[in-house]
Amino acid sequence: MSNLFPKSANKLPLQILIFIGLTTGIVLAGVTYYATPKYSRVGYAPTQPVPFSHALHAGQLGLDCRYCHSNVEKSGHSNVPTAQTCMNCHNQIKTDSPLLAPVRESYASGNPVPWSKIHQAPDYVYFNHSVHVARGVSCVSCHGQINEMEVVHHAKPLSMGWCLECHREPEKFVRDPKLVTNLDWKHPGGDAGQLEQGKKFVHDWNIQPPQSCSGCHR
Amino acid sequence: MRYAYLTLLFVVVSAVSVLGFRGSLSQRTPLEIFPDMDRQPKYKPQAESAFFADRRTDRPTPVGVVPFGRTALAPEAKFLAEDDHLYRGLAANGTPARGYPAGITVDAQFLERGQLKYTIYCAPCHGAVGDGNGITKQYGMGATPTYHDDRLRGTPEGDLYHTITAGKGNMLSYADKLEPADRWAVVAYVRALQRAQTGTPADVVPAHKSELGLK
Structure with missing residues (x-):
């Protein structure tokens, strides 16, 4: 028998075990890293029918988010603007730009511009924009620094665990509702100042973000 | 074993x-x-439908539909937007109304609301002080009139309301962005801007005079 297996074969079972352990570890690490919205959603930046630049309109011109997303304070759904909203200015500015042709066409025909939706919660999530904005959750908390984006990309994971980070500790995020559309604003007192003011707001306005299932799912 | 690791x-x-990695941009x-x-x-708002020919889930209102008039401002209204002053800025005789509709009190809170709405929707063209020098002027927007002339100082409130509702000249309607009460708040704020431009040292509250170096 001693001729059939070399002596090194004695180590083989251990080596196989180590290899299987390593492979399992790598697969687990891969799933943890990739099978999450942090990978699958963040960075999604589709090409839109009109290359609208938020960096120009919201950043450089300083238009308030609500100039276009005008229902955000009143409705659960934050609207994509009507073509007429674009035409408020673009009936005089860049009136013959070929890039704006879909907007002009939509304004004339009444058919919507086929924008691609970037932030899309699952259909069993009942997210309400107005209630968040009214209680001082800024646009930037969920959408990132839109006012600096030439092309909008999905900046935050919008996963349930991520929602709960704020629902558990709203004082880290809530601000004066007058400042919700000021995407560059940070509390001048830094994290400590934010925490102190946030705690006051949470107390004064009786903010109790739901952590029960039916708060967001029904 | 080496081959297995390779x-x-x-x-x-x-x-x-x-x-790739987390966060990399992707189409x-x-x-x-x-x-x-x-x-x-x-169906969710502003989504796509496979059923309707125009592929919209949001259905346009059928021809002949009239908005229901009961709001927080006019809780006693039975139906239809029947208050001409509130909804159309018209007086009983059909001319632009002077003053504000019944039920609207112009106070500091109302003006603050007007200021907020003005800053969002009007200031980009009309400018923060209403002189017509908004940011869009630098990008080729046509002449935007200033509020600070006798014509606009003398025009009835109902006329300003009508301009917001229906637009005027190159300005399109803002009725879809400002509900009637908000339009009246903007009208009140425009009046405040006009008043601010015609202020004199005599208007300054005595307590604040020293801050401004006035006697």
Whole structure:
């Protein structure tokens, strides 16, 4: 028998075990890293029918988010603007730009511009924009620094665990509702100042973000 | 055994090079890893429908529909937007009304609301002080009139309301962005801007005079 297996074969079972352990570890690490919205959603930046630049309109011109997303304070759904909203200015500015042709066409025909939706919660999530904005959750908390984006990309994971980070500790995020559309604003007192003011707001306005299932799912 | 590790390394390197890293920009529609009921056959606002010819889930209002008039401002209204002053800025004789509709009190809170709405929707063209020098002027917007002339100082409130509602000249309607009460708040704020431009030292509250170096 001693001729059939070399002596090194004695180590083989251990080596196989180590290899299987390593492979399992790598697969687990891969799933943890990739099978999450942090990978699958963040960075999604589709090409839109009109290359609208938020960096120009919201950043450089300083238009308030609500100039276009005008229902955000009143409705659960934050609207994509009507073509007429674009035409408020673009009936005089860049009136013959070929890039704006879909907007002009939509304004004339009444058919919507086929924008691609970037932030899309699952259909069993009942997210309400107005209630968040009214209680001082800024646009930037969920959408990132839109006012600096030439092309909008999905900046935050919008996963349930991520929602709960704020629902558990709203004082880290809530601000004066007058400042919700000021995407560059940070509390001048830094994290400590934010925490102190946030705690006051949470107390004064009786903010109790739901952590029960039916708060967001029904 | 060495070959097994080399194969593993090759698999890992090729997987990472295909999948990339978190947060890298991508045009691909996000992958839904557990798509259970993520997309349900129901209509959501501004979504796409396979049923209607124009593929909109938001249906345009049928011809002849009249808005229901009961609001927080006019809780006693039975139906239809029947208050001409509130909804159309018209007096009983059909001319632009002077003053504000019944039920609207112009106080500091109302003006603050007007200021907020003005800053969002009007200031980009009309400018923060209403002189017509908004940011859009630098980008080729046509002449935007100033509020600070006798014509606009003398025009009835109902006329300003009508301009917001229906637009005027190159300005399009803002009725879809400002509900009637908000339009009246903007009218009140425009009046405040006009008043501010015609202020004199005599208007300054005595307590604040010293701050401004006035006697």
